[in-house]
Amino acid sequence: MSGYTMEPATPMEIGPRVLPPSDRWSPALAVPAPVCRFENFLGAERAAALLEYATAREEDFRAGTVLDPLTGQVSRKGRDSLVLPVTSEVFSAHLADCLPLVQEVLGHRAALVESLTVLTAHGEGGHFGLHTDASRVRDVSRALSAVYYLHRTPRGFGGGQLRLYDTVVVDGRARPGESYRTIEPEHDTIAFFPSGAFHEVVPSTCPSGRFSDHRFTLTTWISGGEPAAVPQARRPDARRPDARRPDVWRWLADAAEGTRPLHDAAQDHDGARPVALPPPGPDTRLGPGGKRT
Ligand SMILES: O=C(O)CCC(=O)C(=O)O
Numbered sequence: 001m002s003g004y005t006m007e008p009a010t011p012m013e014i015g016p017r018v019l020p021p022s023d024r025w026s027p028a029l030a031v032p033a034p035v036c037r038f039e040n041f042l043g044a045e046r047a048a049a050l051l052e053y054a055t056a057r058e059e060d061f062r063a064g065t066v067l068d069p070l071t072g073q074v075s076r077k078g079r080d081s082l083v084l085p086v087t088s089e090v091f092s093a094h095l096a097d098c099l100p101l102v103q104e105v106l107g108h109r110a111a112l113v114e115s116l117t118v119l120t121a122h123g124e125g126g127h128f129g130l131h132t133d134a135s136r137v138r139d140v141s142r143a144l145s146a147v148y149y150l151h152r153t154p155r156g157f158g159g160g161q162l163r164l165y166d167t168v169v170v171d172g173r174a175r176p177g178e179s180y181r182t183i184e185p186e187h188d189t190i191a192f193f194p195s196g197a198f199h200e201v202v203p204s205t206c207p208s209g210r211f212s213d214h215r216f217t218l219t220t221w222i223s224g225g226e227p228a229a230v231p232q233a234r235r236p237d238a239r240r241p242d243a244r245r246p247d248v249w250r251w252l253a254d255a256a257e258g259t260r261p262l263h264d265a266a267q268d269h270d271g272a273r274p275v276a277l278p279p280p281g282p283d284t285r286l287g288p289g290g291k292r293t
């Protein structure tokens with residue numbers, strides 16, 4: 001028999017000898033990057049056709065690159081991915097239809113107007129080290145990244161998870177944290193997240209070595225338009241809080257500041273071409289069960 005009774009306990013104050021008052025209290029806030037995922041994004045038939053297309057274009061993939069934000073130098077540092085720039089009106093239209101809901105989930109308000117898309121493949125040892133997508137978008141503080149995953153069944157690769165890092169805020173200053181959320185690269189799923197969020201693709205294995213067993217993505221970077229012209233005298237300081245944007249987005253932009261390219265690149269370093277995003281169509285998804293009429 002235990003000595004416990006069924007009487008409810010009375011709360012006791014934890015005294016100041018245990019928890020003394022302190023004049024300095026500055027906890028580190030770890031903010032998860034907002035993410036919005038869809039499963040069965042294209043549906044089994046179209047996902048299978050897209051996977052077949054990607055596999056058939058094996059010869060056209062090239063080694064993916066990264067851009068050094070300070071020097072503008074293009075290299076393969078920290079990255080082992082195969083990349084093939086593509087465009088698709090149908091895929092862009094699907095993205096556009098989802099964006100109102102995605103923006104609601106991510107707490108994102110600015111208008112989104114154009115996108116760049118690439119197919120990627122990760123095989124044995126494929127990886128993409130910690131980065132933001134600042135080199136792919138016009139204004140990293142309000143751009144979205146969308147990664148759509150494809151693979152054959154059963155899966156021919158191991159690893160290859162996407163890690164989306166938290167942002168740590170201390171005394172109002174933001175930096176990338178060490179904690180993260182893991183996104184499994186599941187077939188026919190898509191994840192949207194802020195392009196300024198730090199993320200990485202952990203190494204993948206591909207025991208068969210076959211291209212068809214690789215981890216495939218259709219990756220899209222979605223940018224807003226030019227910021228509205230503001231008279232010089234009233235131009236907001238980049239560091240000053242922007243009342244129209246939620247804090248999480250400002251913290252992300254602050255943490256990503258050092259990854260933003262200093263000079264506008266004439267074109268994408270992997271050869272992707274910007275296309276205009278169509279307006280949302282009649283199939284716009286507005287939420288559970290909610291279709292625009
Ligand atoms: O493949 C993924 O999961 C993410 C890819 C990525 O981060 C990129 O291409 O910038």
Ligand SMILES: [Fe+2]
Pocket residue numbers: 131132133145199
């Ligand atoms: Fe990325």
